Amino acid sequence: xxxxxxxxxxxxxxxxxxxxxxxxxxxxxxxxxxxxxxxxxxxxxxxxxxxxxxxxxxxxxxxxxxxxxxxxxxxxxxxxxxxxxxxxxxxxxxxxxxxxxxxxxxxx
Amino acid sequence: xxxxxxxxxxxxxxxxxxxxxxxxxxxxxxxxxxxxxxxxxxxxxxxxxxxxxxxxxxxxxxxxxxxxxxxxxxxxxxxxxxxxxxxxxxxxxxxxxxxxxxxxxxxxxxxxxxx
Numbered sequence: 124x125x126x127x128x129x130x131x132x133x134x135x136x137x138x139x140x141x142x143x144x145x146x147x148x149x150x151x152x153x154x155x156x157x158x159x160x161x162x163x164x165x166x167x168x169x170x171x172x173x174x175x176x177x178x179x180x181x182x183x184x185x186x187x188x189x190x191x192x193x194x195x196x197x198x199x200x201x202x203x204x205x206x207x208x209x210x211x212x213x214x215x216x217x218x219x220x221x222x223x224x225x226x227x228x229x230x231x
Numbered sequence: 232x233x234x235x236x237x238x239x240x241x242x243x244x245x246x247x248x249x250x251x252x253x254x255x256x257x258x259x260x261x262x263x264x265x266x267x268x269x270x271x272x273x274x275x276x277x278x279x280x281x282x283x284x285x286x287x288x289x290x291x292x293x294x295x296x297x298x299x300x301x302x303x304x305x306x307x308x309x310x311x312x313x314x315x316x317x318x319x320x321x322x323x324x325x326x327x328x329x330x331x332x333x334x335x336x337x338x339x340x341x342x343x344x345x346x
Contacts, residue, residue: 124293156332158332158333160276160333162270162276167326167336167337167338167339168268168276168326168328168333168336169336170332170333170334173332173334179334180334209275211275211276213276213278213332215331215332218281218290219278219290219291219292219293220266220278220281220290220331221278222275222276222277222278223275224275225275225276
């Protein structure tokens with residue numbers, strides 16, 4: 124099983140700032156099958172990034188993903204008020220399709 | 232528009248059974264794999280199970296293997312999760328989601344396992 128470790132656990136930033144979220148895998152993620160999701164309370168998760176760096180349909184270009192192998196990063200270039208929530212990475216290259224524990228992005 | 236609507240959640244005693252359903256519309260159901268995910272109260276997201284478009288491949292999380300069964304009815308655009316031997320730790324909001332990765336999600340159905 125691939126274990127994903129996200130850091131930091133909580134990120135406190137102000138609107139307009141840059142956010143950098145990390146996701147580290149215990150072994151290489153095949154074909155960069157790594158996705159990022161945003162989860163807000165009371166809402167279904169929303170996919171942001173798939174294939175480590177491809178933005179999903181309708182996702183603003185302030186969201187970007189990078190990385191390969193075991194180290195992946197989600198960057199939000201300039202935070203908007205609606206970006207605050209919990210972010211999860213997930214690998215879908217090999218079953219079980221595990222998630223990281225999440226990074227809570229909160230308003231400073 | 233893509234729509235996924237889960238149903239079948241509810242309150243069940245430990246050891247009991249429940250079947251969740253997911254009605255899909257707005258896309259060609261037979262072209263997509265499907266998944267079940269869950270989120271327990273105060274916890275993170277957890278992948279539960281995957282089924283390929285033709286039902287030829289199914290995967291399960293270790294936490295549910297041998298107790299849960301995923302299936303689909305392509306004629307009726309429906310996805311199912313049969314849950315047996317339910318435990319308190321299965322209490323969660325269960326989501327169905329389309330594809331790998333999961334690009335579209337339903338709003339979830341709540342399963343509570345308690346005596």
